[in-house]
Every structure is written in C-alpha cells, then in structure tokens.
Amino acid sequence: MSVDFSVGLYGLIAIAATAMVITRARPVHALLYMVVALLALACLFDSLGAPFAAMLDVIVYAGAIMVLFVFVVMMINLGQPDETRERSWITPSNWFGPSVLAALLLTTLIFALGHGDAATGPNITEVGPTAVGMSLFGPYMLTVELASFLLLAGLVSAFHIGRALGEKR
Amino acid sequence: MSAADPSAGLYVAVILFALGLTGVLVRRNLLFMLVSVEIMLNAAALAFVSAGARFHDPSGQVMFIMIITFAAAEAAVGLAIILRMHAAGRPTLDADSGNRLGG
Amino acid sequence: MGGMLLPMVIAFPLAGSIILLLSAGEMPRRATQLIGPGSVGLSALCALFLASSFLSDPPVSGSFHVVLWHWLTLPGFAAQIALSLDQLSLVMMLVVSCIGFLILVYAAAYMDDDADICRFFAYMTLFVASMLLLVLASDLLALYVGWEGVGLCSYLLVGFWYGELNNALAARKAFVVTRIGDALLFVGLTLIATDVGTLDIPTVLHTIHAGPQTTLGCLLLLGGAMAKSAQVPFQTWLPDAMAGPTPVSALIHAATMVTAGVYMIARLHDLFLASPFTMVACAIVGTVTLLLAAGSALTQTDIKRVLAYSTMSQLGYMYLALGCGSWQGAIFHLVTHAFFKALLFMGAGAVILRMHHEQDMFRMGGLKADMPGVFYAFLAGSVALAGLPLISAGYFSKELILSNAWNLSPLLWFGALSGAFMTALYTFRCVFLTFFGTARGHAHGHTGLAMAIPMSILAVLAIFGGYMQTPAEIGGINMFANLLSPVFGPMREVGGTGLLLIGSLVPIIGVALAWTIWKPRDAVPAPANHPVQQVMRANWGFDAIYNWLLVHPYFTLGALNRRDGLDRISDGITWVMHGGSQVLARMQSGQVRRYAGWIAAGTVIALCLAI
Numbered sequence: 001m002s003v004d005f006s007v008g009l010y011g012l013i014a015i016a017a018t019a020m021v022i023t024r025a026r027p028v029h030a031l032l033y034m035v036v037a038l039l040a041l042a043c044l045f046d047s048l049g050a051p052f053a054a055m056l057d058v059i060v061y062a063g064a065i066m067v068l069f070v071f072v073v074m075m076i077n078l079g080q081p082d083e084t085r086e087r088s089w090i091t092p093s094n095w096f097g098p099s100v101l102a103a104l105l106l107t108t109l110i111f112a113l114g115h116g117d118a119a120t121g122p123n124i125t126e127v128g129p130t131a132v133g134m135s136l137f138g139p140y141m142l143t144v145e146l147a148s149f150l151l152l153a154g155l156v157s158a159f160h161i162g163r164a165l166g167e168k169r
Numbered sequence: 170m171s172a173a174d175p176s177a178g179l180y181v182a183v184i185l186f187a188l189g190l191t192g193v194l195v196r197r198n199l200l201f202m203l204v205s206v207e208i209m210l211n212a213a214a215l216a217f218v219s220a221g222a223r224f225h226d227p228s229g230q231v232m233f234i235m236i237i238t239f240a241a242a243e244a245a246v247g248l249a250i251i252l253r254m255h256a257a258g259r260p261t262l263d264a265d266s267g268n269r270l271g272g
Numbered sequence: 273m274g275g276m277l278l279p280m281v282i283a284f285p286l287a288g289s290i291i292l293l294l295s296a297g298e299m300p301r302r303a304t305q306l307i308g309p310g311s312v313g314l315s316a317l318c319a320l321f322l323a324s325s326f327l328s329d330p331p332v333s334g335s336f337h338v339v340l341w342h343w344l345t346l347p348g349f350a351a352q353i354a355l356s357l358d359q360l361s362l363v364m365m366l367v368v369s370c371i372g373f374l375i376l377v378y379a380a381a382y383m384d385d386d387a388d389i390c391r392f393f394a395y396m397t398l399f400v401a402s403m404l405l406l407v408l409a410s411d412l413l414a415l416y417v418g419w420e421g422v423g424l425c426s427y428l429l430v431g432f433w434y435g436e437l438n439n440a441l442a443a444r445k446a447f448v449v450t451r452i453g454d455a456l457l458f459v460g461l462t463l464i465a466t467d468v469g470t471l472d473i474p475t476v477l478h479t480i481h482a483g484p485q486t487t488l489g490c491l492l493l494l495g496g497a498m499a500k501s502a503q504v505p506f507q508t509w510l511p512d513a514m515a516g517p518t519p520v521s522a523l524i525h526a527a528t529m530v531t532a533g534v535y536m537i538a539r540l541h542d543l544f545l546a547s548p549f550t551m552v553a554c555a556i557v558g559t560v561t562l563l564l565a566a567g568s569a570l571t572q573t574d575i576k577r578v579l580a581y582s583t584m585s586q587l588g589y590m591y592l593a594l595g596c597g598s599w600q601g602a603i604f605h606l607v608t609h610a611f612f613k614a615l616l617f618m619g620a621g622a623v624i625l626r627m628h629h630e631q632d633m634f635r636m637g638g639l640k641a642d643m644p645g646v647f648y649a650f651l652a653g654s655v656a657l658a659g660l661p662l663i664s665a666g667y668f669s670k671e672l673i674l675s676n677a678w679n680l681s682p683l684l685w686f687g688a689l690s691g692a693f694m695t696a697l698y699t700f701r702c703v704f705l706t707f708f709g710t711a712r713g714h715a716h717g718h719t720g721l722a723m724a725i726p727m728s729i730l731a732v733l734a735i736f737g738g739y740m741q742t743p744a745e746i747g748g749i750n751m752f753a754n755l756l757s758p759v760f761g762p763m764r765e766v767g768g769t770g771l772l773l774i775g776s777l778v779p780i781i782g783v784a785l786a787w788t789i790w791k792p793r794d795a796v797p798a799p800a801n802h803p804v805q806q807v808m809r810a811n812w813g814f815d816a817i818y819n820w821l822l823v824h825p826y827f828t829l830g831a832l833n834r835r836d837g838l839d840r841i842s843d844g845i846t847w848v849m850h851g852g853s854q855v856l857a858r859m860q861s862g863q864v865r866r867y868a869g870w871i872a873a874g875t876v877i878a879l880c881l882a883i
Contacts, residue, residue, distance in 0.1 A: 007174060007177045007178060007181075008177060010181075011177065011178070011180075011181035011184075014181060014185060015181065015184050015185065015188065018185055018188045018189070018208055019188060021192070021204060021205075021208065022188060022189075022191060022192035022195065022196065022201070022204075022205060022208075027198070027200050027201070030201060030204060031204070034204055034207070034208075037208070037211075038211070041211060041215060044178060044181065044215065045215070045218050045233075048175060048178050048218055048219055048222040049222045050218045050221065050222060050229070050230050050233075052230055053214075053218050053230045053233045053234075056233070056234065056237060057214075057237075060237050060241065061207075061211070061237065061240070064241070065207065065240060065241060065244050068244055068245070068248060069200070069203075069204065069244070069248065072200070072248045072251060072252060073200065075252065075255075076251065076252065076255045076262075085261060086198060089196070089197045089198070090195070090196075094195055095191075095195055097194070097869075098190070098191050098194030098195045098869065099191055099195075101190070101194065101869060101872050101873060101876070102187040102188070102190045102191040102194070102872070103187070104876050105186075105187055105190060105872055105875060105876050105879075106183060106184065106186075106187035108876055108879040108880055108883065109183040109186070109187075109879065110180065110183055111883060112879060112882075112883050113176065113179055113180065113183065115883065125225055127221060127222070127225060127226070127227050127229075127230060131227040132227045132230045132231060132234075134227070135227040135228065135231055136227075136231055136234070140228075140231045143231065143235060146235075147234070147235055147238040150238055150239065150242050151238055151241065151242055153242065154241065154242030154243070154245045154246055155245070157245075157246050157249070158245040158246050158248075158249040161246070161249040161250060161252075161253050162249050162252070162253075190868075190872055193865065193868050194865055194868055194869050194872070197865070202864070202865070264863065264864050264865055265863050265865065
C-alpha cells in the first residue's frame with residue numbers, strides 16, 4: 001500500500017506543479033514549476049519500474065530542454081510590461097471555454113480507462129536499461145533511425161532559422 | 170523493485186494531458202504554449218511508460234525515448250521561431266497575431 | 273450531275289455561314305463582304321446551272337432525288353435527309369438563291385458602316401442555307417429542320433441591334449409567335465407520321481386518304497404555316513419584326529421566310545385537297561388577313577410598317593389562292609411578290625439610309641428630286657404592288673388569284689377586290705408622302721452601285737416579270753403554269769373578260785383616289801388621328817387583346833409562381849451551402865489556439881464514438 005501511496009504522491013506533486021505552470025504570468029516561474037513537475041514525473045517513472053526513463057527524463061527534459069527554455073527567456077528578456085499584459089490575458093472568460101473542453105476530454109479519457117481491462121492487479125517488475133537497450137537496437141532499429149532523422153531535421157531547421165536571424169541583425 | 174499500480178500512472182497521465190491542453194488553449198504567449206505542449210508530450214510519455222510497466226515490456230520506454238526526441242526537436246524549432254519573431258520586431262509573443270502573416 | 277450539284281446549293285451558304293461565325297468578327301470587313309454575298313452567289317450559280325440542266329434535259333422520274341443519309345430508322349417510322357428537285361422546288365430555289373444574292377449584295381453596301389457586319393452576314397447566309405434546305409427537302413422532317421432554322425435566323429436578325437430593348441422585345445415576340453405555329457406544325461407532322469409511317473413527301477401524298485385525322489393534320493399544318501406567314505390571328509409579330517435591318521426585312525420578312533408556309537401547303541397540295549374544310553378555312557383566313565392588313569397599312573406612318581402590312585396583305589392573297597386550289601396562282605404571286613416586295617424594301621432601305629434612319633413618311637417628302645434613281649425603282653415596285661394593269665408583274669398574278677376566287681365564291685372575290693383597291697390606295701399614299709410635295713427632311717450622300725444594281729434588276733423583274741403567265745385575253749402566255757403542271761396538274765381555265773376589266777380598273781381608281789387625297793399641297797401633311805384610324809394603325813387592337821388575354825395572364829402566373837416550392841428547395845440548398853461555408857470559413861481564423869481547440873473537440877467526439 002505504501003507503494004501506491006508513493007505513486008499517488010508523485011502524481012499529485014506533478015499535477016499541482018503543472019497547474020502552477022499553466023497559470024503563472026512570469027515565464028521563469030512557470031519554467032521552475034515545470035522543472036518540479038518533471039522531477040516528480042521522474043520519480044513516478046522510477047516507482048513504475050522504469051529507472052532508465054526516469055534518468056533520461058531528468059537529464060534530457062529537466063536538464064537540457066528546460067535550460068534551453070530558460071536561455072530563450074533570458075534572451076528575449078520578457079519584462080514588467082509583458083507580465084501585466086500576460087495577466088490581462090489570463091481572465092476567467094478566457095479560461096472558461098478551454099477548461100470545459102479539457103474537462104470533457106478528461107472525463108471521456110477517465111471513462112475509457114475505467115472501462116478498459118488494463119487495470120488489473122499490481123504486479124510490477126523493473127524493466128532495466130539493458131532490456132530497453134536490447135529492444136532499441138533489436139526490433140526497434142527502424143524507430144531509432146527515424147528518431148535520428150527527426151533530430152537531424154530539427155537541427156537543420158533550427159540552424160536555418162537561427163542563421164537568417166543572425167544575418168538580419 | 171516497487172509494486173505500484175500502473176493504472177494510477179495512467180490516470181495521472183490523463184490529468185496532465187488535460188492540463189497541458191488547457192494551457193495550450195488558454196495562453197496566448199507562444200512560450201507558454203510551447204511549455205504546455207511539452208506537458209502534453211510528457212503526459213503521453215507517462216502513459217507509455219505505465220503501459221510498459223503493466224505488460225513488463227521495454228517497448229513503453231522505447232516509445233518514451235521517441236517522445237523525448239520529438240520534444241527536443243519541437244523545442245528546438247519552436248524556440249528558434251520565437252527568437253526569430255522577437256528579432257523581427259514583434260512587440261509580444263502573442264500567438265493570435267500570427268494570422269496576419271506579416272513575418 | 274444534278275445529284276452532285278444539288279447539295280452544293282445548300283452547302284455554299286452553309287460553309288459561308290460557318291466561316292463567318294467561326295471568324296467571330298476578326299475577319300477584315302472586305303473579306304466579310306466578299307464571303308457573305310459570294311457564298312450565296314455561288315449557290316445561285318449552282319441553282320441556275322441546275323435549272324438549265326433540269327429544263328433542257330428533264331429527268332425521267334420527274335425530279336432529281338439525292339439521299340444524303342438516313343437520319344432515323346425506327347420500327348414504324350423512318351426519316352432520311354434527302355433533297356429533291358422538281359419544278360416547284362426549282363422555282364423556289366431560284367427565288368431564294370437569286371433574290372437572296374441580290375439582297376446580300378445590297379446588304380453589303382447597306383451594312384457597310386456597321387460594326388457587326390460579320391455577325392450579320394453569318395446569320396444571313398445561315399438563313400439562306402436553311403431556306404434552301406426547306407424548299408429542297410424531300411422529307412417533311414428535313415423540311416422542319418429548315419423551318420426551324422429560318423425561324424431561328426429570323427429571331428437573330430430581328431434582334432440584330434439587340435442593344436435597344438424594343439428590338440430585343442420584337443425579336444422575342446417574333447420568335448414566340450412563330451414558335452406557337454411551329455408547335456402546331458410539329459404536332460401535325462407527328463399526326464401524319466403516325467398515320468403514314470413516314471414523312472417522305474411523295475409517300476405521304478400517295479398514301480393519304482380523306483378522313484377526320486387528315487383534316488386535323490391539315491388544320492395543324494395550316495396553323496403552322498399561318499404563324500410563319502403572319503396570317504390572322506398570328507399576324508402581330510410581322511410589323512414589330514421591322515426592327516431588324518432593312519435587308520433582313522427584304523429577304524426574310526418579304527421575299528422568302530414568310531412565304532415558307534405557302535410553299536409548304538403548295539408542296540402538300542394533295543394532302544390539302546383531301547380536306548376541303550381546311551381549304552375553305554385557308555381561303556377565309558387569307559381574305560380576312562388581306563383586308564385587315566390593308567386597312568392597317570392605310571394608316572401607318574412608318575414606311576417599313578406600311579410595307580410589312582402590305583406583305584401580310586399579299587400573303588393573304590396567296591392563302592386565298594391556296595384555298596381556292598389555284599396552286600399556280602399562289603406560287604406565281606409568291607414569285608412576283610418576291611420581286612417587287614424585295615425591291616420596295618430595298619428602296620425604303622435606301623431612303624432610310626440617306627435620311628439618317630428616319631422612317632416616318634411624314635418627315636420625308638419631296639425626295640423625288642434628291643434621289644431620282646431610288647424614286648423610279650420604288651415606283652416600279654409600287655406599281656407592281658398596286659397591280660396596275662399591263663405594266664406590272666403584280667397585276668397578272670393578282671388577276672389569276674381574283675378569277676380563281678370568283679370561281680370559289682363571289683364574296684371572297686369581292687373581299688380580294690376591295691383589298692386590291694386598298695392596296696393601290698396605301699401604296700400610292702406611301703409614294704406620294706415620301707417622294708412628292710415639299711421636302712420635310714434632307715437626304716444626304718449617295719446611293720452606291722452595289723445598292724443600285726440589285727434594285728434595277730428587281731425593278732425590271734417587277735415590271736416585266738409578269739409576262740410569264742398572262743390571261744387568255746392578253747396574249748394567253750402560259751409559261752409559268754406549264755412549268756409547274758407536272759407538279760400541280762394542268763391549270764383550270766377560269767375567269768372572264770368582265771372580271772378582268774373590273775380587276776384592271778380597281779387599282780387605277782385606287783391610285784386616282786390616292787392622288788386626290790395625298791397629292792402634294794402647300795400644307796405639311798399630318799397623320800390622321802380619328803379613333804378608328806388609331807385602332808387600324810395599332811393592328812386593329814390585336815396586340816392589345818393578346819396582351820390582355822395572353823401575355824399579362826402569363827406574366828402574372830409567372831410572377832405568382834416565382835417563389836414556388838421547387839425554387840424554395842433549390843434556394844434552401846444554396847442557403848445551407850452558404851451558411852455552412854460561412855461557418856467553415858470562420859473556423860479558418862488562422863489562430864493556432866483555435867485550431868488546437870478544434871483538434872481537441874474532434875478528439876473528444878472520436879473518443880465518445882469509440883467508447
């Protein structure tokens with residue numbers, strides 16, 4: 001039962017932090033809450049028996065991607081006027097429609113989960129990095145290649161956009 | 170060596186996904202929209218990992234790695250676009266002004 | 273040889289028309305003026321050559337017969353596109369192609385400064401081709417094709433200057449009224465086809481037998497012919513059709529198309545002989561028309577409308593002759609009428625052109641000094657139209673009809689005689705008002721050679737063309753009747769010296785009376801405005817009656833029916849489409865967040881469906 005408790009705890013932390021992320025007016029605050037949410041998710045992954053995924057989450061997501069976001073925020077220097085404008089955008093009337101839509105989606109998804117046959121008894125064993133690595137470079141070889149292509153494409157496009165930026169300046 | 174319930178992970182994933190969607194729909198700031206998309210990707214990753222844990226299958230984590238790749242590429246391109254817009258002299262990162270096709 | 277040449281008579285104008293239509297006005301003006309009259313001229317040459325070979329070496333079967341192709345072959349019915357040339361169609365072919373050629377030469381000069389000359393000649397040549405198909409067709413269905421073709425060309429040419437609303441309305445009226453007749457004709461043809469099983473003319477004429485169905489078919493055919501020839505009660509379109517260019521009036525509404533009905537009845541004379549009731553009806557319609565039209569012609573102010581009403585009146589004579597069974601008389605009058613009425617229209621056209629499109633006779637006057645050539649040509653035509661004895665073609669053909677009418681009924685004879693009197697009266701009223709007296713307008717320019725030569729040729733024909741066929745008292749030449757006797761049989765010998773004398777005196781009295789009434793005076797003449805005369809001028813109120821009886825109820829019905837159920841359905845479809853497109857267009861706002869919202873909504877719906 002204590003294990004269930006840990007999953008629920010990590011989940012609650014992640015949900016609360018995420019809720020803070022989407023409601024913050026300052027980007028830096030939002031990003032820090034996002035790091036908290038990601039760390040909580042990493043713990044959740046670990047307790048679900050996926051330590052490799054947990055480590056990757058910490059290193060790549062919280063470590064690299066979030067730092068990238070922080071860098072961008074620093075570069076474009078969103079200051080006080082942006083914050084007030086940001087607050088004027090976050091009004092209840094703006095919140096209402098999307099919240100209803102998201103709530104509908106949530107309801108249907110939970111309803112679907114409740115009716116699925118996946119929720120059987122807890123019997124979790126750890127799936128370690130070795131197993132993941134074996135299947136990555138075994139049956140999922142093509143997926144790895146695709147991922148590398150995708151990264152290359154992202155690299156090229158980011159480089160292109162950034163280069164045009166430099167020339168313009 | 171834990172014995173957590175994977176279905177609890179799925180519920181958390183669903184909730185996170187809905188929150189991320191709300192963020193995308195509500196926030197007009199492009200930066201926040203990107204962050205919200207990251208949240209949604211994370212939620213999907215969590216769903217995969219939970220399912221992998223339920224069936225004792227490394228495929229869930231393989232998919233997680235794929236999703237991280239997507240997220241990295243998306244963040245790189247998205248942030249480059251944001252920088253570009255900023256450099257082009259846009260006063261704000263208002264996504265709703267993107268339909269003016271002004272560059 | 274004849275077989276080879278016969279289709280060429282139609283093919284030349286048709287080819288000219290196609291070339292002109294396809295050039296779409298891009299052709300140089302000179303080339304248009306060459307191709308238009310040239311193609312019809314080639315056709316006329318072919319026709320003349322055919323006529324000489326036909327007359328010098330008559331075919332054994334009595335006609336050249338060329339089957340071009342089989343059109344329809346159904347169980348119980350067959351139709352083919354076939355041309356046949358016998359004496360009757362020979363006469364008609366010569367009239368159409370030769371007079372058509374003269375009128376087109378005239379038109380090349382008349383329409384010289386018109387921007388749309390290419391379109392004009394395209395329609396005119398198409399008309400000549402259709403009319404030749406009509407007169408040469410050996411099958412009634414092919415005749416019907418030509419019949420519709422001339423109707424179409426008439427519509428297109430009456431509305432040639434469609435920029436003015438009145439011209440377009442006149443064209444529509446001409447089309448709709450003749451269309452009623454076309455419908456009658458088609459029903460009649462269908463009736464005959466179901467009876468006989470074919471529409472091949474010789475077969476129809478051989479197998480027909482008297483009976484109620486034949487009478488009904490004949491009446492329907494007569495109705496169609498009457499609408500085409502503007503006989504009472506279908507006569508209202510012809511005066512309005514004068515809105516077209518004057519060469520059109522000369523060719524279509526005087527010489528050829530309006531006589532198509534006369535030709536058709538003469539062609540089917542055996543059929544009509546089987547239905548005496550139709551014959552009587554035909555004679556009565558002709559007499560009524562000739563009287564009414566002559567009355568209207570007496571009161572017109574527009575020179576072209578005088579001629580239009582006189583055309584109706586002369587067509588009435590032809591129908592009277594048909595009703596009397598005097599086929600030769602009808603065709604003879606058709607030919608002489610084609611001569612002198614085409615001439616009169618040409619003369620009127622020359623006057624109108626030089627008066628800068630002034631058509632009111634009361635604003636002309638004194639033109640004899642300004643344009644003597646046109647005056648003498650017009651005078652020749654007028655003499656022929658009035659039927660002055662011995663010196664006109666119209667005299668001989670009219671005498672033939674009068675004597676035949678006496679043979680049928682003295683009442684009809686008296687009607688026709690009164691008509692002849694009125695004809696002389698209104699013809700010379702027109703001449704005196706236009707060419708005599710003080711000048712009330714000024715003529716400009718010069719009537720060119722291209723207009724003068726056709727007019728002089730036709731003037732000679734209008735004076736001397738009658739000596740093809742003269743009464744026994746005056747030479748007794750029977751050239752025309754003998755020519756047509758293989759088709760119609762020998763001509764009956766009717767009439768007498770007394771009738772001839774009365775018939776000769778009446779036009780002279782008419783001219784004399786016209787001189788006393790409308791002789792040149794110092795005062796400027798004005799149109800009489802007595803109510804009776806106004807009614808006569810307005811075509812005896814037929815237009816008003818039809819407007820009240822048919823046109824207005826029809827338009828009212830149309831207006832009532834404007835928003836009917838079917839319309840609502842189609843309107844509803846448009847409305848739904850329009851509204852839907854508005855909604856969908858609003859979805860495409862270009863805002864990423866809205867798109868994301870739509871994706872999410874779609875996901876919700878898909879999940880709801882999936883669960």
